[in-house]
Amino acid sequence: MNPLTEIKFKIPFDQIQAEHVEPAIDQLLVEANKLVEEAAADPNPLMATDTMTEKLAYAIGLVQHIESVATTPAFRAAFNAVQPKASAFYSSIPLNEHLWNAIKKYASTDESRALQGTHKRFLTKTIDSFKRHGADLDAAGKARLKEIDVALSEATTKFSEHVLDATNAWDMVVTAEEQLKGLPPSAIAMARASAESKGSEGWRFTLQGPSYVSVMTYLDDSRLREQVWRAYNTRASSGPLDNRALMAQILELRKEKAKLLGFKDFSDLVLDDRMAHTGERAQNFLKDLREKTDQRFREENQELEKFAGRKLEPWDIGYWAEKQRAALYDFDEEELRPYFPLERVVSGMFEIFSQILGIRVAQVTDMPVWEPDVKTYEVRDATSNAHLGSFYADWYPRENKRGGAWMDSLITGDPAKSHPHLGLICGNLTPPVDGKPALLTHREAETIFHEFGHLLHHLLSRVEVRSLAGTSVAWDFVELPSQIMENWCWERQALDLVARHWETGEPIPDDLFQKMKRAKTFRAANAQMRQLGLGFVDLALHREWDGKEDVVAYARRRMQPFAATPIPEDYAMITGFTHLFSSPIGYGAGYYSYKWAEVLDADAFTRFRKEGVFSEAVGREYRDKILARGDSEDPAELYRSFMGRDPDPQALLERAGLSG
């Protein structure tokens, strides 16, 4: 019996082996292909399209999950073997003419015209999605679309290889100890270890994140900072790893694809199914925020120059900002660690949201896990005691686990039939050391809240159509339920439940809490301007660049207004901007979503602010109108039903100390 071929709520993680993967996926692909043909023969194919991939998605999801948290060489090989087959199957669905004809035929019946609510939305979304994937093109159009997709996939893969290679190709070895002045001991040790690994003397600096950031933040020698900054911001912009031509090609292909599918440009294609809907609307959103940020942005930069007592170059900003921060706030984030023992953070968080949302979270021990320290929980409705869902929590780093923090869904249940949902949250948080419990930073505590928010979006879903349930929402809406949770990590009342000194049980002392809050808004206009600039250049490239001006020069010109200092002629951050160009879609025309979601979460939280951060009334409303609804309704409508109006950026500006 292959443990991957049947959906089981208590997933047999103790039985799944690498050798199960290929036979299971092969078998499920055959079954899924049969189900696609059955759906095409069904006079009402709509609901069949919702369930035809359920078993395959379950198995693929499990394989991906195990690859992320408990991989072995054999498992990775099996995963790599099935991955292309599965993605070929998924991209074949909208191009299946039998199924597409059946859906169109059904859409013209009286039965389908009488559909209401979620089912009506599902029909519309299915038709739109098929069209966006080329279902309506003639044979020549479909063939060209396929060519474009293959070319995009090759060009974007090459783009990201170039960035990786260019990043790795550069290093700087310092041999005179006095040149290290300013760096913290941990950064010096890291540079020494890096030199040693290459068999060289001295200290080696690279363009990898931790090395680059430590140099730009702390190194006193401005000439060395300049060298590193210039190397970083000209990656993949010349020589054999030059990304210019690839970028131009990717942008042209994306434009052609959008036009082929009936859209004005790539931003309109990508945003068609998102909350912003059009590239123009996203651009206006950024423009508005920019106008509201600009004055404070200029002031911050003047204050910094005054503090430094000199005119600043781009490679001076991070360095002097750190000096200014230390002078103004005298705040070390490490001071907070003893107040954030992981177990307390988690149990305090459960307490807060159980009360607000009307749920109960309890640990259970009857579910097999992939690693002994993974914990399992179930979530019940506090009133009816109905089992809403269960989840796994896996918090500590391991060698066989990927980095970062994330939430995933394993089973999308059906609340109407009392089938609970199943999901998980994972992180790579500071583990316990020296006999002490795991003591987290405040940022790590926020991460736990964030992922728990995504998880609740899944577990509290009450959507009857699988494909529209839980977190299957527009990309610029999906971070609302997660980011809103982080707000509680800044509220005294909530922190008192979550943050207690691991030895004394004391809450965070008030002076430390005040320092932490003040430091939060330090140079917030600069942080915001940077994100707005990246969002702007992304949309400008995908909407306005006409192919005549050199793409790097164009990007540089569009980014200058968002930079704290004049940027040099050879500035080419864009050729290393993997968010936009390292996959066929990726964050292309979607970088604005970061700010968009922040506006939503800050704004939505104002209801809790006004009516009480523990308000059960607001909490139940939030659960019913947002968390329970998945994508069963236009997200703009869901938002209005909770707030009584459209999103307002004012709350974000206030939270960042930018409201004037």
Ligand SMILES: [Zn+2]
């Ligand atoms: Zn998230």
